Amino acid sequence: MATVLVVDDRAAHREIARATLDSGGHHVLEAAEGRQALSLAKSSHPDVVLTDVLMPGIDGYQLVRELREDPDTAAIPVLFFSANYREDEARPLAAACGVSRILSKEASPQELLSAIAHALNGQAATVAPGGTGFEVQHAETVNAKLVEKVQALDESEARFLAMAEAAPTGIVIADADGLASYVNPRLSEITQTAAAELLGRGWQHCLSHDQRQALQAGFRCLPPSLLGQRRCERLPLRGGQTRWLTILIRPVRNSELAVTGYVAMIDDVTAVEEANERRRCAERERQDEERRQVAARLDSLTRMAGGVAHDFNNLLNIVMSFGQFVREAVEDTAGAQLTQAQAQAILSDVDQIHRASQRAAHLTHQLLTFGGRDTVERAVLDVNVLIGEVLGMISGTIGEHVAITSRLDPHLRHVLASSSQIGQVLLNLAVNARDAMPDGGSLHFETANTCGEPAGQAADLPGRDWVRISVTDTGHGMPPATVQQAMEPFFTTKPLGQGAGLGLATSYGIIKQAGGELIIDSLPGRGATIHLYLPASYQPVDTSGQVASASASASASAGQTILVAEDEDGLRDVITRMLTGAGYHVLAASNGQEALAMAGRHDDVIHALLTDVVMPAMNGGDVARQLRQARPGACVLYMSGYAAPVMTEQGLLDPGVAIVNKPFTRDELLNTLEATLSRQPPREKL
Numbered sequence: 001m002a003t004v005l006v007v008d009d010r011a012a013h014r015e016i017a018r019a020t021l022d023s024g025g026h027h028v029l030e031a032a033e034g035r036q037a038l039s040l041a042k043s044s045h046p047d048v049v050l051t052d053v054l055m056p057g058i059d060g061y062q063l064v065r066e067l068r069e070d071p072d073t074a075a076i077p078v079l080f081f082s083a084n085y086r087e088d089e090a091r092p093l094a095a096a097c098g099v100s101r102i103l104s105k106e107a108s109p110q111e112l113l114s115a116i117a118h119a120l121n122g123q124a125a126t127v128a129p130g131g132t133g134f135e136v137q138h139a140e141t142v143n144a145k146l147v148e149k150v151q152a153l154d155e156s157e158a159r160f161l162a163m164a165e166a167a168p169t170g171i172v173i174a175d176a177d178g179l180a181s182y183v184n185p186r187l188s189e190i191t192q193t194a195a196a197e198l199l200g201r202g203w204q205h206c207l208s209h210d211q212r213q214a215l216q217a218g219f220r221c222l223p224p225s226l227l228g229q230r231r232c233e234r235l236p237l238r239g240g241q242t243r244w245l246t247i248l249i250r251p252v253r254n255s256e257l258a259v260t261g262y263v264a265m266i267d268d269v270t271a272v273e274e275a276n277e278r279r280r281c282a283e284r285e286r287q288d289e290e291r292r293q294v295a296a297r298l299d300s301l302t303r304m305a306g307g308v309a310h311d312f313n314n315l316l317n318i319v320m321s322f323g324q325f326v327r328e329a330v331e332d333t334a335g336a337q338l339t340q341a342q343a344q345a346i347l348s349d350v351d352q353i354h355r356a357s358q359r360a361a362h363l364t365h366q367l368l369t370f371g372g373r374d375t376v377e378r379a380v381l382d383v384n385v386l387i388g389e390v391l392g393m394i395s396g397t398i399g400e401h402v403a404i405t406s407r408l409d410p411h412l413r414h415v416l417a418s419s420s421q422i423g424q425v426l427l428n429l430a431v432n433a434r435d436a437m438p439d440g441g442s443l444h445f446e447t448a449n450t451c452g453e454p455a456g457q458a459a460d461l462p463g464r465d466w467v468r469i470s471v472t473d474t475g476h477g478m479p480p481a482t483v484q485q486a487m488e489p490f491f492t493t494k495p496l497g498q499g500a501g502l503g504l505a506t507s508y509g510i511i512k513q514a515g516g517e518l519i520i521d522s523l524p525g526r527g528a529t530i531h532l533y534l535p536a537s538y539q540p541v542d543t544s545g546q547v548a549s550a551s552a553s554a555s556a557s558a559g560q561t562i563l564v565a566e567d568e569d570g571l572r573d574v575i576t577r578m579l580t581g582a583g584y585h586v587l588a589a590s591n592g593q594e595a596l597a598m599a600g601r602h603d604d605v606i607h608a609l610l611t612d613v614v615m616p617a618m619n620g621g622d623v624a625r626q627l628r629q630a631r632p633g634a635c636v637l638y639m640s641g642y643a644a645p646v647m648t649e650q651g652l653l654d655p656g657v658a659i660v661n662k663p664f665t666r667d668e669l670l671n672t673l674e675a676t677l678s679r680q681p682p683r684e685k686l
């Protein structure tokens, strides 16, 4: 269509005009100031000139006047496009210069395009400059506009100042080098520093160490991380006080989009941050308290479970032993006083008693494990190897719909624990994970060395070296109430008959007994991670067992003397009957002191002490120690589920010492006793 020369010192304004003219199909030339416009007009002969009025250097009036003076350009129609002059102000002088139209910068695109069309139709005035009055009229018009502009500037500055001085936020106006030329009173208040000291570089004390580091290259290379982001920093200010400040720095750009300075807004949010910190502290304390309560509840439960299980074992031992005596009596008399049929009926009843007792014994064993009072054979273990074995075991049984992965630390420290127990824990966790993922998912084993644990629930762990084993699944997870109760014995959410609620309880007992921690991290729908923390051991891995296992050997120790200490009368009778039945000579005492007194009165060799571990007044460990002072050759065999009180700090039994777990059968007792006696034959008498 037509070629239009757009003259404006502001790139943004030229851009707007160009967009409109482009849409009207015009070809646009641009000039940023009058001199450039004159030479372009001369060389390119535009069809129309669209020019701003108030411009540095040659203004719009001067431009049109010079165009008119040159015969080459005199006839080009000129339109004023002004943000500063109103039509009535510019009209007289514009008319004198032969300007066809004065458009406001707020004119719509249609208005602009129709004004251009109008000018192209030759309807625009192209009057030659009018006589000598122009210079005077031009100066008056420009002067009047400047006065008006200065007044507007003063008013705007006063408004800005009122706003900045009353602002509740600290404000800094800085140049492109970050040197402040203005700071508001609030900033002085926040920083307790006089405004004069904050000017120039002074205000930069409010920047954090990181921010100042980022500013090493100066404000002209301000990294984007510092711009436009509100950052909350704890800053030491003058007078030793520390405040939380948020600092927001924004660049100020000129019309060419170059950064000419910065505005920084600095707010003191100490009160808010302190309130947040108080809230966080209260929340941490609440969680700590909740954990303490869970731990206290579990602690009393473990004591109760351990105590009940111990007493139950004694009773079960009696029930099972008498069951066995009945069986033997019936077998002996079958065919004589009893018919075979009668004997069979009694034996089948006795079998029922035996089976029920064994089930009960299994249950009490689990309760003892939860109570951390199980008999353990601890050894120095490489947990990675153990996990490898467990993975081999479960991969076939856990189901193809569960993907099993692991990330094991190759430099994992060792632990001192029972490999069978830790294996059992890992199996319990894997089964729980499988049950939580009926539709499939993934099960992940991870090991790592840690020292204390900086975050989360394990924050209470004392600062020592730990081995962490984490088992993670992507199952249905647990709500907080379940997490709190999951380690209690008999707590289960599974349908009747599908879960006894003892898996995590026994795992908890095992880990606690090994000096560790079991921590559940789970949310509904987000899977579960069970972290096991075990104290690290720096000993080499032990491949031999710590406690000699009882192996039945058929050597005849009959005739040897056994000192028995057992406070449960019924069980003492049972043991005496079993031992005398096997040909031993028995000295039976109902407590530790009585046993020592009996030993003192006995002139002959005592080959072995068979003692309960937990007894009133004096425990089995003390009885054994005192007896062995007087009779170093005597063997010791403990009967208990309670191993802990007779173990050394490393969790080991003294040499020549063994344990038979209650409830035991006659064969188990006799075999273990036999094995103990054959390992450590008594060397001396009394």
Ligand SMILES: Nc1ncnc2c1ncn2[C@@H]1O[C@H](COP(=O)(O)OP(=O)(O)OP(=O)(O)O)[C@@H](O)[C@H]1O
Pocket: 428, 432, 433, 436, 473, 475, 476, 477, 478, 482, 486, 487, 491, 492, 493, 494, 498, 499, 500, 501, 502, 503, 504, 505, 527, 528
């Ligand atoms: N990985 C897990 N994801 C979701 N819930 C779990 C997970 N592990 C345990 N739970 C929840 O904790 C409860 C107690 O677990 P625990 O292993 O002690 O008992 P159980 O699995 O129900 O029965 P048992 O292990 O004696 O067969 C479970 O019933 C279940 O609600």
Ligand SMILES: [Mg+2]
Pocket: 428, 431, 432, 499, 502, 503, 504
């Ligand atoms: Mg379970």
